[in-house]
Amino acid sequence: MDEREFMRGRVYGADHEDAGPRPDRSYVQLVGGPLDGLLLDITGRTTRPPGEPVALGTELGRYGPGGRSLYAPRPGGADRYDWYGDAP
Template sequence: MDEVEFMRGRVYGADHDDPGPRAGRVYAHLVGGPLDGLLLDVTDLTEGERGRGVSLATALGRYGAGGRSAYGPRPGDPRRFDWRGDMP
């Protein structure tokens, strides 16, 4: 199994021993970039916070350890957050 296949369906930030989604939570699919295929738990974000998008820590992006990847909601489909780029 390659890294991409391993990460699909996993929740960003979840424990490796319990990587799947939980009942009663709301998730957005991360599309593109280094976190492509992961789910992001957006349950506790307000509508305004969801609209602004998120900056997620990841060592998989352009800047390696300590870097972040920006994702924002897809127009017309807030269940998908598209990759906007990487930042240090």
């Protein structure tokens, strides 16, 4: 099993020992790029409008440690965010 298959269905940023989704939280699925298959917890997002693109820190992207992967809501698909690139 490769690293990306291992991560599928796990929550981005969650504790490694307990990375599964919780029934009382809301998630979107990250599609494509280095975080493909991970779930992003969007419960109670008050600091940015729902549906706004996000920059998620990851070592797996083009820029390695300290880099970010960029995801934006899929048009017409509120439960999925599509990857559109990496940033330093």
